[in-house]
Amino acid sequence: MTGGAGFVGSSLVDQLLESGIEVHVVDNFSTGQKRFLEQKPVNVHDVDLLSSGAPLEEIFAGANCVYHLAANADVRSGWDHPFHDLEQNVKVTIRVADACVKAGVADLVFSSTGSVYGEAHLIPTPELAEFPVQTSLYGASKTAAEGFLAAFTERGNLKVTVMRFVSVLGPRYTHGHVLDFVTQLTDHPLFLDVLGNGWQRKSYMHIDDCVRALVSLRGSQPFEVFNLGTSEFCTVRESIGWIAAELGLSPEIRFGVEDRGWIGDNPFIFLDVTKAEIHGWVTNRSIQSSVVDTVRWINANGWVMDLASCRK
């Protein structure tokens, strides 16, 4: 598992270990957290996937499945470093796929994103939506990675499952609007600055639902795509209400004027998850309960707010 020290990765590690599966984690700990893997019977390879000497083929040898979760997930920083997403998200993915083929790994699972649809015309958006027009370097890079993976399956012997996530919430959440807002409100409980006008509509899912999908969802084709998300969405304003209520605060909320938080932010993300449901997966957690769960975990793990502050 690449990115196995991250939020999603380490949660998946726990689930796999619980099932008695031997797990190897590849992570360079640039955003992954060593504490998420502490005291766990897991083989950790501290490797930079971009390093041409990374011994991926050796690490992957004998594996039944490779989860490729490592990525640059900072959707907003793209424009200062336009090659960053290309390197971290596309080049690395090709390297992983190539190593899977060479090591004889049959099953590759890739964490993609609902951002691949750009600003979809059809909402909720199904996997076979129209040819997308990308709106962010991040979305473009994930779409590109998916495309190269699909091409790799044409060679035969490699099966790829792409999971297009909405944003994930829950314990070990280290990145995103809930952390930004809780960190702000811990710094200054009387006001909250929000990117955009707050009417952006987003769907989220809980990490427990996400992990269950990663473990259980597979299709019959060499290249399969599943949307993953809840069958509901919320506005940023609703989310702020839940966060403030959980913290017992009534801050002044200072919205921006734009309909989106930043260039490339998508004002409405809501995925059609019918295909995943047909394959037996359902979400158990509402967005509201996921937001509240996330706030509680952040409050109990103050170090993650220091992380958020340091990134600024």
Added chain:
Amino acid sequence: MTGGAGFVGSSLVDQLLESGIEVHVVDNFSTGQKRFLEQKPVNVHDVDLLSSGAPLEEIFAGANCVYHLAANADVRSGWDHPFHDLEQNVKVTIRVADACVKAGVADLVFSSTGSVYGEAHLIPTPELAEFPVQTSLYGASKTAAEGFLAAFTERGNLKVTVMRFVSVLGPRYTHGHVLDFVTQLTDHPLFLDVLGNGWQRKSYMHIDDCVRALVSLRGSQPFEVFNLGTSEFCTVRESIGWIAAELGLSPEIRFGVEDRGWIGDNPFIFLDVTKAEIHGWVTNRSIQSSVVDTVRWINANGWVMDLASCRK
């Protein structure tokens, strides 16, 4: 114009010069031909677009339009060098787009391919076909490049027009099945080896039609896509018939057994060009006349057969 010494590029150069437009060509002559630009009042920059020191911003400064035609167009070689398409077709495109933004160029035209649709379910395939599943590293790389370009237009001030070509035929054709077949039949007139069973159906267009599209077709959105091709297709068998007739030969034709020529070859490419037609562009040349024109040009320019032989 990047790739301005190539087949399409140099033909476009001629047309632009004829219209009195000042043209700067950026080409590393890896596949471009110096002879295509000889005796022409054009500014040639012998630059490798992958070199981090390539002074693109300076070259682009003051330009009204950048045509980005440079690419690795060898659809078949991908698997030996899985990063080749990524570097040549994606990284270079990001570099060109970034330089356009920095140099204040308003108009970027990108040569893409019908291969971006993978194996389309809807044929003829419109621009808004369903979310594609890639079948080749080449198609994946062009799709990826398109996606990054779309993301760049979100920043504002850059307008991108993507032209998704079928294969182009006509004078200066230096690459593809017609050259392969004419070269073979010149070497051994009595037989012809064909990749695949010959029932692959493809659409082609003439370079004159292609150049007219590149010059004239623009849409109103910051990111616009046009399919370019003829409103007909032919089988490889038909194409062979026209080539052999033009050469006055009746070779034994030795077909393969597969329904495609190589891994990632698409057995049926046929694009819906209604959008381009609505914008006033029509093709003047049939596929048959384009094939015949190509055979005549190859025969009159034997050096191009030596090129084909050297590539083997």
